[in-house]
Amino acid sequence: MSERLTREYHIGEEIGRGRFGSVFRCYSRDSGEVFAVKSVDKAQLTDALDLDCAEREPKIAHIATAGNPHAVQIHAAYEDDSFIHLVMDLCDGGDLFDRIAARQGAPMGEALAASVMAAIMEALSVCHRRGVAHRDVKPDNVLFDGEGKVRLADFGSAECFGEGTLMSGLVGTPYYVAPEVVAGRDYGEKVDVWSAGVVMYIMLGGIPPFYGETVEEIFESVMRGNLRFPTRIFGGISSAAKDLMRRMICKDVSRRFSADQVLRHPWITSVGSATCVSNLK
Template sequence: MCEALKNNYELCEVIGRGKFGTISRCFSPSSNSFFACKVIDKALLTDPLDRECLQNEPKFMTLLSPHQNIVQIYNVYETEEFLSIVMELCEPVTLYDEILQGPVSEARAAVYMKQLLSALAHCHRFGVVHRDIKPENIFLDSRNKIKLGDFGSADWLGEVGTTTGLVGTPYYVAPEVVMGMEYNEKVDVWSAGVVLYTMLAGIPPFYGETAAEIFEAVVRGNLRFPTRIFRSVSPAAKDLLRKMICRDVSRRFSAEQALRHPWILNGGETASMD
């Protein structure tokens, strides 16, 4: 472990485990505050792509900080063996946990989606594409404020404005990613649309028994609104979903366009939050 990290923070209990390391709660005596510390074991990074992605993560988070809906980074410590990232300590609750309780009301979904789209618009203005938007990477606090985290799969679009690579999670990944095409930041908008659909329906729009079957459904992109599930969902919400989960990238909304959609501006079609 890095001496500089030990000198500034006291590592506490482990609060999460990933493929390449752990996330622990840590305490800063100088600020009398708690943070989260992600410690990545470089010995586990046998794939050059994994090494590149995880080393890019702190760079992207630093570039994007601060933003009220993105997990903030504070310090990075690196040795030959470990990469340690000290960041904002979020509640252990994610949007995935909320969806497990059943469909989310339109009013609440609109609040979450407005914040997520705000975070994405901020990323895209800096030329950063997240590439793994899913409920598990969206943290919630007690005030219904979201924080987008896990930039381990993010990429920089650069001057060309596109990137490549099969990255993401099957249910949420955009068809152009699955098809091996070059793609831009609108893959995040597709994924955000799938998150919105899943919030309102309690199930994702594209599914299968295996990853291959899910990918097939995604590439077909046959967006449906089953009556028994969407009976009480407003036409405005469905309209936004069609514009976000749109196979034609040129017609798919950007994050900025989605933020200006009437359903977002009106806070959903419900009178008040739950």
């Protein structure tokens, strides 16, 4: 562990593990406040792109998350010869992936799904206004804090964009990645809206809209973009919810909703506003 990190924080037990490192509970030695610290093992970063993303994450995340109530805040960053350490908000209420998996394929009620979606889109709206795209929106990166509040996490794949400046590169997770990313074209922040739409589809239907046995087959399905709502699964889902998903999971980027447009959609404003996310089980 970094000497500066351990001087300022007491490192507690491991509470998570990922592809590039581990997450530990930690405590400020000054205030006693509880945080999480993500320690990224540089030895696991097998190429220059991985290392660049890890080193840029604190800077981009600070731009995107500072004062953003539905994003995990990064409070401090440390680096030594072997690790990059990020001290961030502790979200010990699990993630959306685990909560979806615990339902064993049973769909989530629309009111709860809408409240989760509202929080995700509020986080993305702030990011996009600040010129940052998350680029890896998926249930694993939607966390819950101790009060059940939704927090968008993990800005390791995030990138800055600007007026007339697009992004490039195959970044994201196959089930959730937008078709323009798969096609190798330059793209804008609406890739996050596509991914969030896929998250919404999975919450309401229990299955992804595009799937395959291999990554290649998943990408082929994404590129076809044939969005369907099987009656046996979506028969009880409202027309407003289906309308919003069509507008988010839309191959035509010019017609795809922005984050702000999603937040103004009736399904969000009327269904999601009255539900407390902490009730999500």
